[in-house]
Each structure stands twice: as structure tokens, then as C-alpha cells.
Amino acid sequence: MAGGARSIDRVNDGLRVAVVGSGPAGFYAAGALLAGGAEVDMLERLPTPWGLVRLGVAPDHPKIKSVSRAFEKIAAQEGFRFLGNVEVGRDIEHDELLELYDAVVYAVGAQTDRRMGIPGEDLPGSSPATEFVAWYNGHPDFQHLQFDLSGKRAVVIGNGNVAVDVARMLALTKEELDPTDTTEPAIEAIANSGIEEIVMVGRRGPAQAAFTTPELIELGELAGADVVVDAADLEGAEPKDTNSERNLEVLREYAQRVPTGKPRRIVLRFFRSPTAILGDDRVTGIELVRNVLDEDERAVPTGETETLDCSVVFRSVGYRGVALPGVPFDESRGTIPNEGGRVGDGVYVAGWIKRGPTGVIGTNKKDATETVELLLADLNDAPRRGRTFDDVEALLREKNVKHVLYEGWTAIDERERTAGEPLGRPRVKLCTWEELLEAAGVAAERNPT
Ligand code: NAP
Numbered sequence: 001m002a003g004g005a006r007s008i009d010r011v012n013d014g015l016r017v018a019v020v021g022s023g024p025a026g027f028y029a030a031g032a033l034l035a036g037g038a039e040v041d042m043l044e045r046l047p048t049p050w051g052l053v054r055l056g057v058a059p060d061h062p063k064i065k066s067v068s069r070a071f072e073k074i075a076a077q078e079g080f081r082f083l084g085n086v087e088v089g090r091d092i093e094h095d096e097l098l099e100l101y102d103a104v105v106y107a108v109g110a111q112t113d114r115r116m117g118i119p120g121e122d123l124p125g126s127s128p129a130t131e132f133v134a135w136y137n138g139h140p141d142f143q144h145l146q147f148d149l150s151g152k153r154a155v156v157i158g159n160g161n162v163a164v165d166v167a168r169m170l171a172l173t174k175e176e177l178d179p180t181d182t183t184e185p186a187i188e189a190i191a192n193s194g195i196e197e198i199v200m201v202g203r204r205g206p207a208q209a210a211f212t213t214p215e216l217i218e219l220g221e222l223a224g225a226d227v228v229v230d231a232a233d234l235e236g237a238e239p240k241d242t243n244s245e246r247n248l249e250v251l252r253e254y255a256q257r258v259p260t261g262k263p264r265r266i267v268l269r270f271f272r273s274p275t276a277i278l279g280d281d282r283v284t285g286i287e288l289v290r291n292v293l294d295e296d297e298r299a300v301p302t303g304e305t306e307t308l309d310c311s312v313v314f315r316s317v318g319y320r321g322v323a324l325p326g327v328p329f330d331e332s333r334g335t336i337p338n339e340g341g342r343v344g345d346g347v348y349v350a351g352w353i354k355r356g357p358t359g360v361i362g363t364n365k366k367d368a369t370e371t372v373e374l375l376l377a378d379l380n381d382a383p384r385r386g387r388t389f390d391d392v393e394a395l396l397r398e399k400n401v402k403h404v405l406y407e408g409w410t411a412i413d414e415r416e417r418t419a420g421e422p423l424g425r426p427r428v429k430l431c432t433w434e435e436l437l438e439a440a441g442v443a444a445e446r447n448p449t
Pocket residue numbers: 115116157158159160161162163165202203204208209210211215273274316317318319357358359360
């Protein structure tokens with residue numbers, strides 16, 4: 001191993017590490033730390049674990065969500081503790097973590113959306129995809145949102161897998177939504193929406209699209225929506241890699257399809273960038289400019305514009321990390337500056353806050369393992385702080401923080417699954433802080449953010 005990093009299967013006695021964030025990167029880091037003999041306290045601002053696996057992965061993708069079983073096995077290991085409802089920077093400070101633990105691993109993901117910087121971006125009816133995704137997945141901070149889906153056309157900006165998720169979710173029928181854990185208000189809103197056409201807009205060509213082929217194939221298999229592709233957009237497209245080659249094959253087949261008259265259509269458009277979102281009080285349309293690609297495959301606007309009427313726009317142009325008080329932050333990249341996961345002074349990072357918002361869930365395993373190997377090598381011979389979990393609990397008590405232990409989460413989990421059973425759903429999610437904390441056996445005394 002490079003740089004004398006020790007193997008993570010050796011015992012690292014007495015090492016206590018705080019992992020902040022309970023998504024895939026946090027759990028893979030915890031797994032590697034436990035394997036290395038460390039104790040792990042996982043701090044999470046929500047009362048529930050799994051991060052984007054619970055609140056980001058589309059509810060009609062239960063297979064992807066089932067990765068949580070691997071996380072459950074990590075959580076069951078000796079030396080692991082879950083501390084939900086504890087927000088770093090609000091309930092406990094970064095400096096306090098450094099006092100209480102030998103090291104801190106931030107695996108907090110990328111909690112906000114990238115901006116496009118065009119007029120009308122904040123008009124009512126224009127939303128970041130991140131908010132829509134959090135809403136239909138039952139994130140307790142996003143349930144107050146309302147999405148007016150009464151209009152005929154929705155536009156989704158972006159050509160990544162999140163854009164595909166949003167376009168597909170908007171097109172699902174009640175029969176497709178019913179067996180999922182989509183929230184009831186979202187099922188109602190989507191199933192009864194007036195939307196007839198969902199236009200997904202990519203600024204570059206079909207060969208440059210970021211979405212992956214299995215996700216693209218799903219768009220062609222929907223019960224209630226036809227998929228439409230203009231063959232002209234595919235002319236001269238040169239595949240860049242295997243994914244792009246497979247995508248092009250699927251897109252060519254779509255371009256030959258004749259719409260079968262399903263109630264909705266998903267239209268994939270390429271070489272178009274939004275230049276303005278139009279409307280006075282709320283979205284009524286979007287202006288798009290036609291792009292060509294330069295020699296580096298960057299989108300260059302031609303000046304030729306068109307206007308599309310639409311009532312909602314979902315901006316799905318990538319996530320962005322958020323700075324933590326007291327922790328260094330690279331504003332341009334939206335990440336915590338690090339080398340291989342090491343930030344310095346006992347601070348480490350894993351996942352999207354380390355490398356940016358790219359890759360699939362499994363990518364985080366290698367990413368987190370790299371970080372933990374460095375951490376264990378760094379701290380192998382370092383003196384331990386000698387603090388215990390009692391010290392952590394004492395501080396939380398002093399600050400009146402009502403933390404949710406793993407048993408609190410399993411109580412939530414059981415309540416949700418039980419509610420889902422008679423409906424043939426995997427679960428009916430508890431979607432408010434009050435319900436979640438009550439089910440976890442914690443009094444909801446504090447006003448959530
Ligand atoms: P992404 O894959 O990085 O896609 C972002 C898209 O936004 C790209 O098409 C990008 O185009 C476009 N874009 C960026 N800035 C733009 C602008 N100013 N105007 C117009 N378009 C713009 O990100 P994501 O979709 O948010 O997904 C994040 C990660 O999660 C990805 O790695 C994704 O694969 C993963 N994910 C996976 C699944 C799954 O496996 N089912 C589901 C959801 C998410 P350019 O290419 O031109 O920059």
C-alpha cells in the first residue's frame with residue numbers, strides 16, 4: 001500500500017471516530033473503520049439513516065434502495081452507534097467533535113443544487129430537481145412544498161440520471177406509483193396531474209449525455225408515456241465510450257418509434273440551453289437557444305432561439321456541497337479541499353463532499369475505503385484522546401439535544417413497514433419531524449430548521 005498505509009483489517013484499538021452523515025459514503029466509511037478496529041459514532045441531522053438511498057433514489061427503484069441491507073449489517077456491528085437528530089454546526093460544533101473523537105470523517109454529501117444563472121430561475125414553478133426529489137421521497141424538510149402540475153407541459157433541464165428520474169416520476173401512472181414508497185401527496189399530484197408532455201433538455205448532444213443506459217431504457221417501458229426522440233438530433237453522433245454507444249443505440253430505436261397514444265409523452269431534446277425562464281408571477285414558458293459543440297465538445301450557443309410554453313421547470317443540472325462552520329471549503333467546486341480524503345488536523349472526507357456529486361452508490365465504497373486507509377495509517381501510532389461515549393452523551397444532554405439512537409430508527413422503520421403492508425407498499429414514510437421523533441421515542445421539543 002502506498003505511503004505505508006496500514007491494512008484496514010488490522011485492529012486499531014481505542015480509536016474513536018465520528019462519521020458525519022449516514023448516506024452510502026458514511027456507511028462505507030463506517031464499515032471500513034469498524035473493520036480496522038475503530039469505534040464509530042455516526043452523526044446524522046435527520047432521525048433516519050441512509051441519506052440519498054432513502055431520500056434521493058427514486059421510489060420506483062426498490063432494487064437500488066435495497067443496498068440499505070448492507071448498511072444494516074454495518075450498523076449491527078459492535079462499536080457502531082447511530083446518533084440521529086444531531087446536526088453539526090447547530091447541535092454540536094466541529095471543534096467539539098475534534099475534542100471528543102480521535103478523527104472526524106465528513107460524509108455529508110452535496111445538499112443543495114447548482115444554479116444556472118439565468119433570468120427567471122427563481123420564478124414560482126421553477127424548482128431545483130433536488131427539491132422535487134426530496135418532496136416525493138418524503139424528506140421532512142420539503143413537505144411544505146407544492147408543485148403545481150396542472151399545466152400540460154413540464155420541462156426538465158439536464159441530461160443526468162436525476163433528470164431522467166424526474167422525467168420518469170412525472171410520467172408514472174397511479175398503478176406504477178402505488179406499489180412504491182412515494183408519499184401519498186406526491187402519488188396524488190403526479191397521478192392526477194394535467195401534464196401531457198415532459199420535455200427533457202440536454203445542452204449537448206446525445207453522445208455527451210450523462211445518463212446511463214438502463215435508466216434510458218426505462219423511459220421506453222413506461223405504461224403511461226411514449227418516448228419521443230428526433231432522429232435529426234442523432235445525425236453524426238459519435239459515441240465517446242461504451243455507455244454513450246449503448247445510449248445511442250437505444251435513442252436510435254426511440255427515434256423510429258411511432259407514439260402509441262399513451263396519455264403522456266417524454267420528449268428528449270438535445271443541443272439546447274435555457275437562456276431564460278419566462279413568466280410574470282409564475283412560469284409560463286422557457287426560452288432555449290440552439291447549441292453546437294466546439295472541438296472540446298463544449299456547448300456553444302448559436303443565437304438561434306425558440307420558446308416553449310410550459311408551467312413547470314425542474315432544473316436538474318447537478319448537486320452542490322454546502323460549507324460546514326469551521327471546516328475549510330472550496331467555493332468553486334462545492335467540496336471540502338482534501339488529498340485522497342485527508343483534510344488535515346484529524347479531519348477527513350468521503351463521498352460527494354470529497355469528490356463532487358458524481359458516481360453511483362457503489363462508487364462511494366472505494367472512495368470511503370481510500371479515506372479510511374489514510375486515516376488509519378495517520379492515526380496508527382497517535383495518542384488517543386481517551387474520551388468515551390459517556391462524554392458525548394453528557395455534552396448532548398447539556399445542550400438539550402434529543403438524539404435518536406439506532407433503536408429509535410428501527411422503531412420508525414417498523415412503524416413505516418407496518419403501515420405499508422396492507423397497502424402492498426414497502427413502507428408508508430413518516431414525513432414530518434414530529435412524527436419521526438415521536439416514533440423514535442424522542443420528544444419533538446425543538447423547532448427544526
Ligand atoms: P450529472 O450526471 O452530473 O448530470 C448533470 C447534467 O446537468 C448534465 O447533463 C450536465 O450537462 C447538465 N448541466 C450542468 N450544467 C448545466 C447548465 N448550466 N445548463 C444545462 N445543463 C447543465 O448529475 P445528476 O443527474 O445530478 O446525478 C448525480 C450523480 O448521481 C450522477 O453520477 C448520477 O449518475 C447519479 N445518479 C444515479 C442514478 C441511478 O443510478 N439510477 C440516479 C440518480 C443519480 P453537461 O454534461 O453538458 O455538463
